[in-house]
Amino acid sequence: MSTPLPTKAIPAKLGVGPHGLAALDYSILQQCMHCGMCLPSCPTYLETKRERHSPRGRIALMRAIADGEYAVTREFGEEMYYCLGCLACTTACPAGVNYAELFETARADIEQHRVLDTPARRGIRWFALRLVFTRPRLLKVLGRLLWLYQRSGVQTLLRKIGLFSLLPRRLRELEKQTPEVRTQFSDSLVKEVEAPYGPKRHRVAVLTGCVQDILFSEINHATVEVLRENGCEVFTPRNQYCCGSLHAHNGDPEAAKDLARRQIEMISPESVDAIITNAGGCGSHLKHYDTLLADDPRYAARARIWSNKVHDIHEWLVKISFRKPKEAPQQDQVITYHESCHLCHGQKIVSQPREILRSLPGMTLRECAQSSHCCGSAGIYNLTQPATAASLQAQKVARIRETGAHVVATSNPGCHLQLQIGLRDADDSMIEVSQPVLLLARAYAEERRHRTMKR
Amino acid sequence: MPPAVSPLLQDLQAELPAACLLTDRADLITYAYDGTAAMRQLPLAVVLPLTADQIQATLGIARKHRTPVVTRGSGTGLSGGSIPVANSIVITLVRMDRILELDTRNLTLLVEAGAITQKIYEAADAAGLFYPPDPGSMKISTIGGNVAENSGGLRGLKYGVTRDYVMGMEVILADGKRCWLGSRCVKDVAGYNLRDLFIGSEGTLGIVTQVLLKLLPKPAGRQTLLASFTSMEDAAETVSQIIAARIVPCTLEFLDRKTIQCVENFTRVGLPVDAAALLLIETDGHPAAATEEAQKIEDLCHAHGASSVRRARDSAEAVQLATARRSAFSALARLKPTTILEDVTVPRSELAGMIREVALIAERWNVEIATFGHFGDGNLHPTILTNERDLEEMKRVEHAIDAIVEAALARKGTITGEHGVGLAKKQFLRRQIGDSSHQLLTLVKRSLDPDNLLNPGKIFDLPPFADHHVDAPAH
Ligand SMILES: Cc1cc2nc3c(=O)[nH]c(=O)nc-3n(C[C@H](O)[C@H](O)[C@H](O)COP(=O)(O)OP(=O)(O)OC[C@H]3O[C@@H](n4cnc5c(N)ncnc54)[C@H](O)[C@@H]3O)c2cc1C
Ligand code: SF4
Numbered sequence: 001m002s003t004p005l006p007t008k009a010i011p012a013k014l015g016v017g018p019h020g021l022a023a024l025d026y027s028i029l030q031q032c033m034h035c036g037m038c039l040p041s042c043p044t045y046l047e048t049k050r051e052r053h054s055p056r057g058r059i060a061l062m063r064a065i066a067d068g069e070y071a072v073t074r075e076f077g078e079e080m081y082y083c084l085g086c087l088a089c090t091t092a093c094p095a096g097v098n099y100a101e102l103f104e105t106a107r108a109d110i111e112q113h114r115v116l117d118t119p120a121r122r123g124i125r126w127f128a129l130r131l132v133f134t135r136p137r138l139l140k141v142l143g144r145l146l147w148l149y150q151r152s153g154v155q156t157l158l159r160k161i162g163l164f165s166l167l168p169r170r171l172r173e174l175e176k177q178t179p180e181v182r183t184q185f186s187d188s189l190v191k192e193v194e195a196p197y198g199p200k201r202h203r204v205a206v207l208t209g210c211v212q213d214i215l216f217s218e219i220n221h222a223t224v225e226v227l228r229e230n231g232c233e234v235f236t237p238r239n240q241y242c243c244g245s246l247h248a249h250n251g252d253p254e255a256a257k258d259l260a261r262r263q264i265e266m267i268s269p270e271s272v273d274a275i276i277t278n279a280g281g282c283g284s285h286l287k288h289y290d291t292l293l294a295d296d297p298r299y300a301a302r303a304r305i306w307s308n309k310v311h312d313i314h315e316w317l318v319k320i321s322f323r324k325p326k327e328a329p330q331q332d333q334v335i336t337y338h339e340s341c342h343l344c345h346g347q348k349i350v351s352q353p354r355e356i357l358r359s360l361p362g363m364t365l366r367e368c369a370q371s372s373h374c375c376g377s378a379g380i381y382n383l384t385q386p387a388t389a390a391s392l393q394a395q396k397v398a399r400i401r402e403t404g405a406h407v408v409a410t411s412n413p414g415c416h417l418q419l420q421i422g423l424r425d426a427d428d429s430m431i432e433v434s435q436p437v438l439l440l441a442r443a444y445a446e447e448r449r450h451r452t453m454k455r
Numbered sequence: 456m457p458p459a460v461s462p463l464l465q466d467l468q469a470e471l472p473a474a475c476l477l478t479d480r481a482d483l484i485t486y487a488y489d490g491t492a493a494m495r496q497l498p499l500a501v502v503l504p505l506t507a508d509q510i511q512a513t514l515g516i517a518r519k520h521r522t523p524v525v526t527r528g529s530g531t532g533l534s535g536g537s538i539p540v541a542n543s544i545v546i547t548l549v550r551m552d553r554i555l556e557l558d559t560r561n562l563t564l565l566v567e568a569g570a571i572t573q574k575i576y577e578a579a580d581a582a583g584l585f586y587p588p589d590p591g592s593m594k595i596s597t598i599g600g601n602v603a604e605n606s607g608g609l610r611g612l613k614y615g616v617t618r619d620y621v622m623g624m625e626v627i628l629a630d631g632k633r634c635w636l637g638s639r640c641v642k643d644v645a646g647y648n649l650r651d652l653f654i655g656s657e658g659t660l661g662i663v664t665q666v667l668l669k670l671l672p673k674p675a676g677r678q679t680l681l682a683s684f685t686s687m688e689d690a691a692e693t694v695s696q697i698i699a700a701r702i703v704p705c706t707l708e709f710l711d712r713k714t715i716q717c718v719e720n721f722t723r724v725g726l727p728v729d730a731a732a733l734l735l736i737e738t739d740g741h742p743a744a745a746t747e748e749a750q751k752i753e754d755l756c757h758a759h760g761a762s763s764v765r766r767a768r769d770s771a772e773a774v775q776l777a778t779a780r781r782s783a784f785s786a787l788a789r790l791k792p793t794t795i796l797e798d799v800t801v802p803r804s805e806l807a808g809m810i811r812e813v814a815l816i817a818e819r820w821n822v823e824i825a826t827f828g829h830f831g832d833g834n835l836h837p838t839i840l841t842n843e844r845d846l847e848e849m850k851r852v853e854h855a856i857d858a859i860v861e862a863a864l865a866r867k868g869t870i871t872g873e874h875g876v877g878l879a880k881k882q883f884l885r886r887q888i889g890d891s892s893h894q895l896l897t898l899v900k901r902s903l904d905p906d907n908l909l910n911p912g913k914i915f916d917l918p919p920f921a922d923h924h925v926d927a928p929a930h
């Protein structure tokens with residue numbers, strides 16, 4: 001089943017013919033009228049107040065490249081990897097600039113031109129993008145090894161002897177951030193097909209995600225449970241592929257396309273009412289398979305069906321008028337909500353998670369200032385730009401703490417982790433990080449417990 | 456081998472911290488524009504000072520090397536004011552954005568010139584005070600840019616423009632001298648009013664580093680109305696009636712059909728997309744007065760053909776509607792690649808006629824024009840929707856712009872109500888003010904900036920002082 005993707009080498013020299021920014025539909029670049037309305041929403045601009053670190057500046061650079069006045073240089077490469085890809089600019093932009101497309105094209109161009117290339121970077125990219133994140137089994141084996149390493153006491157031991165202090169700072173930070181791997185992945189928590197509790201009204205497929213599955217498999221379990229509670233028969237394919245968002249956002253569109261085709265094969269979109277995703281970043285990408293595969297004669301039509309059926313879990317629950325829980329998941333708790341960028345800016349899903357949180361008995365939602373500002377996680381940004389990521393993380397944690405909430409809910413594994421680490425490093429904080437579906441599933445479970453107790 | 460560093464750059468590097476000086480081509484490209492359509496020019500270097508001393512030092516170096524200096528805020532200007540001139544140094548004040556002192560006894564606020572207008576509004580608001588000027592770009596424009604352009608805003612009808620709130624300011628002149636213009640007193644007639652000369656001088660007379668602003672008590676009540684009309688005539692007539700009824704709302708804005716559709720497309724606040732014209736009206740003041748005025752206005756709207764009037768339920772909805780109006784210009788970019796915003800103002804009694812004429816001009820030159828603006832001030836923004844790459848169409852666009860300007864002047868109007876002359880309007884300035892006034896402007900410039908160092912080529916063309924005598928003709 002899981003034949004590896006062709007890891008065909010990208011030609012060392014540029015192919016003939018137009019490509020990248022130069023070949024992009026020019027009107028997408030022209031759409032930006034440099035009014036500057038996006039600047040106050042851009043985290044990187046706010047950090048430095050330097051125009052090139054703003055959406056308007058980045059688009060100006062791209063346009064200069066398309067106009068042949070500037071080349072894809074190392075500076076440009078660094079600039080585009082300094083951009084978080086958080087898409088806050090697209091929400092702010094009155095002119096409707098499609099920054100998501102510009103961003104992906106620019107990063108692909110940078111990879112094609114190899115302006116950031118070093119042997120180490122090439123190695124890491126090949127290992128991550130082409131090897132690990134295209135082979136679900138390998139990813140899980142690695143996850144399992146990481147778990148063993150953490151559980152066997154080796155990690156604690158090494159941490160104790162201070163061996164890590166020998167590592168360079170960057171790696172040391174990384175080691176501190178290795179999250180706790182789950183003991184069980186989704187495949188062992190949910191069956192391939194789960195029946196609804198009660199009459200069946202819909203048939204849906206659930207995507208388990210890569211990082212989500214290794215670090216937060218209980219959220220996948222919770223997703224399946226809330227769907228079953230709401231009349232859905234749930235199909236969760238085994239050994240799922242990565243959705244390809246990692247590849248699309250990191251300049252590897254070819255691998256992203258291959259993975260998209262595999263996803264479509266894995267879940268025939270025709271066979272379900274909805275395809276459910278619970279990670280903001282994946283969802284944002286999954287909804288764009290139609291444009292990603294628009295030129296693929298074999299898959300274009302199915303990709304359109306696919307894109308129409310992909311729903312974020314919160315979006316779907318509100319769409320099918322989810323049942324309000326009768327019991328509290330936790331008593332007398334104040335909860336606040338941190339919006340994952342790709343959910344609110346990428347998918348424009350803003351009210352639905354809040355509606356779910358407000359439906360929880362015993363919990364009060366208190367808004368946090370700038371809830372839609374990036375937390376600095378942004379894919380692997382906290383590894384590639386540790387200083388900026390840390391600054392954004394600290395700002396986010398401070399704003400969460402200002403609310404006095406006991407729980408902060410979010411809806412993307414990257415944000416979840418970033419908040420956990422940020423709150424942990426803020427020491428005295430007892431704020432729990434959770435997700436709306438997790439709380440909802442807990443409330444439903446509480447209900448069931450009460451019912452059985454009464455009997 | 457890296458290219459040899461020019462003596463100018465060497466001097467700048469010696470004087471400024473590395474993080475304050477940008478010379479990379481990538482950086483230069485990103486300071487080549489402002490909000491004005493179809494104009495670009497790369498500078499030599501960009502300076503992001505943190506202190507006034509650094510500005511003085513930069514000016515000294517610029518003088519030494521006879522290199523022009525272009526001051527910049529956030530680059531949202533719409534007349535090309537902060538677009539660099541060839542071989543210039545750009546000084547952008549965005550990092551000098553501190554709020555220095557809030558004096559609640561004298562109701563003043565002292566800020567650095569790079570402070571964002573919205574932040575100023577918020578700082579005042581938090582103290583129960585009110586800073587009224589609110590240009591559409593207030594979320595990102597700097598107070599220095601507002602002062603340099605004498606920016607107006609949505610509340611201009613009742614509260615006036617930036618000029619009405621500047622009590623004093625610190626400026627650095629072309630020769631590097633730092634001086635304070637204006638005072639902390641409400642009344643002050645000591646000497647010429649140089650403060651007002653600098654307000655609206657578009658970065659050509661000096662660099663503003665600090666501004667002392669006057670604040671008002673926050674109005675206790677506010678009512679926001681949205682009235683839709685099936686014809687622009689009805690809307691214009693309603694406005695005349697409101698003014699004739701001696702009611703001064705704080706905001707009286709209008710949008711035409713195209714603008715309504717684009718704005719709704721972005722904001723989704725439920726604007727009536729089939730209306731031909733929309734008026735956004737706000738009253739404020741004592742809650743009872745604000746409500747009473749709003750009721751009178753609502754009645755007048757109904758009496759003059761409004762198809763519906765919506766009243767904002769709460770302040771959140773009011774803010775939403777004002778924000779929608781503020782995004783009008785940028786939202787129009789959804790229709791065509793290039794949006795060229797005009798800024799003519801006519802006496803208010805001429806508004807309806809001016810709007811009709813803009814429609815005729817659009818027809819005559821076969822160009823697409825959407826119009827919105829500050830109805831209460833007579834300030835119209837006919838916005839030409841085009842594509843700068845279509846050279847044939849751009850020719851017609853130029854004719855249309857010329858015709859709009861002529862029409863405004865024929866009605867005793869002005870070529871710019873708030874955006875300034877900059878590069879975009881300098882060809883029209885003489886037509887409006889006449890030869891002798893025009894010459895007077897250049898004389899003022901020459902006496903304050905004899906080397907024509909600061910933002911040369913903006914407002915008017917003036918040859919470098921060294922080659923021309925003071926009383927030589929301006930051309
Ligand atoms: C979407 C949008 C809506 C707008 N709405 C309005 C509106 O409602 N009303 C209105 O009046 N304008 C409006 N504008 C125009 C523009 O925002 C204003 O002119 C604003 O004041 C410019 O501020 P800035 O900080 O961006 O200045 P910039 O554009 O950077 O500079 C403008 C001019 O000021 C000079 N300057 C800047 N800072 C200084 C300083 N510290 N000292 C001396 N000179 C300086 C520059 O040299 C230049 O000539 C709008 C613009 C946009 C894009
Ligand atoms: S808001 Fe949109 S149009 Fe304006 S500068 Fe930003 S990206 Fe460009």
Ligand code: SF4
Pocket residue numbers: 041042043044045053054055058082083084085086087088089090099
């Ligand atoms: S994606 Fe985020 S970081 Fe990048 S330009 Fe847009 S707002 Fe700024």
